Amino acid sequence: MRTALCETLGIEYPIIGFTPSEHVAAAISNAGGLGVLGCVRFNDAAELDRVLDWMDANTSGRPYGVDVVMPAKIPAEGTSVDLGKLIPDEHRAFVARTLRELGVPEPADEAGQAGVLGWLHSVARSHVEVALRHPIKLIANALGSPPVDVIEQAHAHGVGVAALAGKVEHARRHVGNGVDFVVAQGYEAGGHTGEIASMVLLPEIVDAVGDSVPVLAAGGIGSGRQIAAALALGASGAWTGSLWLATEEYLRTMPGSGAMQAALVAATSSDTVRTRIYTGKPARLLRTRWTEAWAAPDAPEPLPMPLQNLLVAPAHDRLQEANDPTLVSMPAGQIVGRIDRVRPVAEIVGDLVRDYQETLDRLDKTR
């Protein structure tokens, strides 16, 4: 399983693994892929710096990347307190009532809950600045092109920039802005997604920009067969996410994730929903009693980014503390149906590679 991307990024397999866990990211890089650490959880850039120090010490010089959340169009600023004033009382009341009705315990320490500030532009910029002090190979932006000066800053450090695209026009815009890798993210993907499925989206984006930049396939990839399909469709590599959530390494970073992992293992491919309730933009989440409550007729419309995440972030903390698989709020793709147990990262990578080779052998017989 080798493409030109392996040379470009200095990796063994064209498997990019996005994860909010440094233990998972390091394990993916150590297994021959490229681990990409999600930075949105770091409200304090100094904490990210310490975690990247740990990555450097635990990846033996193997390449890794980081993922920031930097909206190109919404330069949201101000502290969470300022922005909080923009959240309607009706929405706060709905969240409080829903948590009560779902039987979620009261928070142990309300004051400690700052929300997730990584959605703010200034915080995302601080992530970039810190990350560029480390030997990262890639900065990915979960919300399309980062601002051009950020791309230039990355290039000045010899770091490539990747941006997610759900439509051909996004991909063209990213390449025009100087982005080095386009991640074609299909409808079936977890997190922010568009409406075009990978089978259609991927070759469209490859035809549009594939001569200029490598295109990575995101959405629906959890087996070597799916990597082979993505490469058949013209991708230079696979961008994966959901399948690293159900790993032993994930629990090391986030020990309170047992209920989330139980929910992933229990879920079928029908148990996700694409909704604006996580960030304000459409994102695919596990379908749970929390997402169902927001789908009820009496639920308010989700707020625009970044307000929606500021609204629900404290609720997410309480849902996590509830430790109940039916009350999880977690981005996950339709591939979750394939996750049937919690495994070590290296075992998953090994299976992907073996299944890929078997798929190519099988395809050879159709000539």
Next chain:
Amino acid sequence: MRTALCETLGIEYPIIGFTPSEHVAAAISNAGGLGVLGCVRFNDAAELDRVLDWMDANTSGRPYGVDVVMPAKIPAEGTSVDLGKLIPDEHRAFVARTLRELGVPEPADEAGQAGVLGWLHSVARSHVEVALRHPIKLIANALGSPPVDVIEQAHAHGVGVAALAGKVEHARRHVGNGVDFVVAQGYEAGGHTGEIASMVLLPEIVDAVGDSVPVLAAGGIGSGRQIAAALALGASGAWTGSLWLATEEYLRTMPGSGAMQAALVAATSSDTVRTRIYTGKPARLLRTRWTEAWAAPDAPEPLPMPLQNLLVAPAHDRLQEANDPTLVSMPAGQIVGRIDRVRPVAEIVGDLVRDYQETLDRLDKTR
């Protein structure tokens, strides 16, 4: 491009092409695939009989199939006049008002519009009976398993039965009922679809029933790369539909389809919508001013099958007569974005085969 399915069906390429046009179906079979003629347009079984006579005379003994619309669960009966009484006045008024607001001309001959009776169980059964008098190779049912006695009748004639599945549980049920081929139809497909995209759905269904029956991939297939992806995911062949609508042969059967073809050529992969307005069940259609009118806040909820189609069938005739690409009501998959001109069927088949071989050559280099 050869799989075990080619032996089973006696075809050269594992490409099944669904189409309501006998000219297209014959051309697909003559080009080495399996043309499958949609029967729902034939209110009169004798007309289907004549068309199948034409197919027999124009396919030189090559295999072909038929597609019926037979709900397993809704044995809808009665004439369209009886059923018409179940359609609320509000719905009739909305259709009349919408057609007026869209500037659709009054019908030339209102009395001649019987609607599409192929949705009725008795009519679909008459299609099966007529088809079994012809040397068909396959009966596909667009709505899942046909009743078991219909499957047995087909088998008694040595004819295989195919059924569409949007979830693993559908596929298991079909195989339990005796179905011979499962068509795994992804979210991106035209016509009736579920919510799981092909990239995820296909290997799930292959893992569930692939040891018992061949699984065909439907949804998002319009190039050899996509056929290679489908086969990588475990399919034994490709079930295609939308790409045969923009063919020269289609115009021979349906000369009034110029506006529809113009709409297909103009559409991008973002220009479809999954809605219940065509039949009462979720189906993917081209997005036009007609579908937008039904998406407006003042539009009524679509009726259940088979009432919705009885309601809108006369409107479909008037929309077709309007000859305006922005007023088309047509099932089509997200693959429409790839359709850039009207072509002969044989040219499309040739491109699929060539692109498939090139894809396999490209994949070989990743070993």
